[in-house]
Amino acid sequence: AQKITQTQPGMFVQEKEAVTLDCTYDTSDQSYGLFWYKQPSSGEMIFLIYQGSYDEQNATEGRYSLNFQKARKSANLVISASQLGDSAMYFCAMREQRAQKLVFGQGTRLTINP
Amino acid sequence: NAGVTQTPKFQVLKTGQSMTLQCAQDMNHNSMYWYRQDPGMGLRLIYYSASEGTTDKGEVPNGYNVSRLNKREFSLRLESAAPSQTSVYFCASSDQLAGVNNEQFFGPGTRLTVL
Numbered sequence: 001a002q003k004i005t006q007t008q009p010g011m012f013v014q015e016k017e018a019v020t021l022d023c024t025y026d027t028s029d030q031s032y033g034l035f036w037y038k039q040p041s042s043g044e045m046i047f048l049i050y051q052g053s054y055d056e057q058n059a060t061e062g063r064y065s066l067n068f069q070k071a072r073k074s075a076n077l078v079i080s081a082s083q084l085g086d087s088a089m090y091f092c093a094m095r096e097q098r099a100q101k102l103v104f105g106q107g108t109r110l111t112i113n114p
Numbered sequence: 115n116a117g118v119t120q121t122p123k124f125q126v127l128k129t130g131q132s133m134t135l136q137c138a139q140d141m142n143h144n145s146m147y148w149y150r151q152d153p154g155m156g157l158r159l160i161y162y163s164a165s166e167g168t169t170d171k172g173e174v175p176n177g178y179n180v181s182r183l184n185k186r187e188f189s190l191r192l193e194s195a196a197p198s199q200t201s202v203y204f205c206a207s208s209d210q211l212a213g214v215n216n217e218q219f220f221g222p223g224t225r226l227t228v229l
Contacts, residue, residue, distance in 0.1 A: 035217070044220065044223065045206075045220035091157070101172055101173070102157070102218060106155055107154075
């Protein structure tokens with residue numbers, strides 16, 4: 001069965017520092033996708049970045065990159081040069097090829113300090 | 115484009131009351147989803163619709179019904195609300211169901227409290 005684990009309930013980082021948010025997953029499928037979403041205090045879900053299981057390169061989107069280690073089943077989100085506006089909940093999610101849903105982790109609350 | 119819209123934004127119900135949450139998308143997506151998010155938790159899938167005219171259960175369907183009215187609209191109904199259904203409800207849509215790489219676009223959420 002699909003499972004996503006985010007082990008960091010909360011993280012505090014100084015502005016302009018880089019931050020890594022951990023995500024490990026469990027699946028028996030060979031084909032799957034990994035997603036990161038940001039949820040600010042206003043509540044909306046904002047898509048950040050996607051990594052496919054067959055992608056050989058780590059995904060990057062601006063200041064976001066995904067450190068994908070397939071053998072370890074980890075898909076950590078790296079935010080470079082953090083900004084105050086990065087303070088939010090961050091969710092890792094996975095979709096298997098055969099499944100009809102995204103499975104979400106419990107999230108990490110990131111706080112950026114000035 | 116408005117993307118995914120949901121109504122209402124907030125609702126307070128008494129135990130046993132019924133209500134329907136509305137969702138519409140203007141991106142011509144085939145697939146639509148309803149999730150709930152409980153405090154401090156990730157999202158859990160309630161129901162989804164792969165295409166107009168089809169619906170299937172997700173992880174937590176008990177106490178809910180859905181209707182895919184047309185390609186744009188997907189509603190969620192609580193027939194007899196219970197305090198355990200107090201949650202934030204998100205509607206989402208995506209371009210195709212089977213692919214792993216299709217991003218889901220989320221609505222702004224409905225905050226429901228059942229007293």
